[in-house]
Structures are given as structure tokens and as C-alpha cells.
Amino acid sequence: ADGEEIRTRTRDCVGDLDTCPDCKGTREQEEDCYCSGGWNSWKEWSICSATCGGGRRSRERECDFNRPECKNELCIGNSKKEDICNKEECADECQGGWNSWESWSSCSATCGGGRRSRERDCDFNRPECENELCIGNSKVEDICNKEECADECQGGWNSWESWSSCSATCGGGRRSRERDCDFNRPECENELCIGNSKEEDICNKEECADECQGGWNSWESWSSCSATCGGGRRSRERECDFNRPECENELCIGKSKEEDICNKEECADEC
Secondary structure (H helix, E strand, O other): OOOEEEEEEOOOOOOOOOOOOOOOOOOOEEEEEOOEEEOOOOOEEEEOOOOOOOOEEEOOOOOEEHHHHHHHHHOOOEEEEEEEOOOOOOOOOOOEEOOOOOOOOOOOOOOOOEEEEEEEOOOOOHHHHHHHHOOOOOEEEEOOOOOOOOOOOOOOEOOOOOOOOOOOOOOOOEEEEEOOOOOHHHHHHHHHHHOOOEEEEEEOOOOOOOOOOOEEOOOOOOOOOOOOOOOOEEEEEEEEEEOOHHHHHHOOOOOOEEEEEEOOOOOOOOO
């Protein structure tokens, strides 16, 4: 009615309707069966892989749909596209240098001398310029919290982290969460932090619908290339959502991880 499509299904009760105690609930069930949704707006472009000479950048978009079988009807086209960026020729001379240092990491101990580190990245206009422009280390370490530790043990469990995603959308999946122990001296850990650092819980306990529901999520971003030239390797992964554990093989056909060759251009003979 009013442009919407409705589908129904019925079920029969085996036995006398007046005396059969197992036939509870409605005999007929209705649900919308029209498709609605479409592509969301494109996300921002990624950072260009080169500052000149033609690098690559990418952006992605996601598809919203009200029922899994509607995806192919509503979202025609690719969820990711790539573009060539910074096409201008590179200057003959090397340009770039070290970026600013990142913030220090947390100290590994609250007293008695722990360790902390920080890193920095090198920007350069041509791969062979890296060693010329960025002399020194990309990571440094430092001793922190040098004051002597108190005689007594101090510290305890930090708050629990958030629960992980449930392993199933219905029928009883599993989720977990973790917590860290802070202590002023290594030998204090067992005294201050009694109990487990990880706990698991049963989630989404409601019964599953009769039919399998779910499918592959979008691919994650590609990992960094293992080489800057001469052909390296990169990989990406995706996860499967399903409402019942036995549905995984039916809903998610294919691989959860794929690899690709990247930076195929030949390496320069000299640095």
C-alpha cells in the first residue's frame, strides 16, 4: 500500500487449535520487502604517496541498505577509487627533512628508572633522497621516573577496557575485555594485581532467526608496502558478520585476507 511492498508468511498448527499448547503467537507475519538506501558520501582523500612526480591517493564510501539482498541493487559501482596526485615533476635537488618528534610514550615504570620512546618521520621528494636528507635516528629512547621507589608496593589494576565486538549477532556469541596492572616495582605485580587481566562473557543470547543473515564487511585499508620500489607486498583484511555460527560458511564465501604487489617501479641504481 502507498508504494510500499509487503511480504507475508504463515504457519499452521499441527493438532487441535483449542487443545494444542505449543501453538502460541500469531499465525501470520508481515515485513517490508522493498529496498531503500544507497551510497554514502565519499570520505576524504588519503594522503598522497609522493610529494611530486605522481603519487597515488584513495578514498572510500560505504553503502547503507535496509536488507542484505538489496546491496547489489542499491549500490552499483566501486566502494573505493584511486587517483594520481602531485603530478608535477620533482625538483632535481633533494627536498624535505625530518618532521617534528612525536610525543613521548608512557614510561614503563612509575619509579626506579623506566624507559620511554618517541619517533619522527622523514619527508622527501624522491626515494633516493631519504639517506641524504634525514641523517640520524627515527626513534630515540630515554630513562624516565628516575626517583627511587618507595619501600612498600604501590599501584593496582587499571579500569577495564571496553568490551570487544560480539562474535555472533544472536544465538550466544563471545566477547572479551582486558585491563592493565600498574605497579611501582616489578616484584609488586603479583601482590597488587590479584585476578585475571582478561575476562570473557556471553553476548547476544537471543535466539537467531530461522534464515542466515549477515555477510562480509568492507575491506580494511591496505597495509604499508614492504618496499619503496622494485615490487613489495601489502595486504588487507575483512571480517564476516553472521547471526548464527553455522551461517559463516554460507554467508562469507571467499578469503578474509588478500595480498597485492605494490611499488612495482624499478629502484634507482644509486642512492
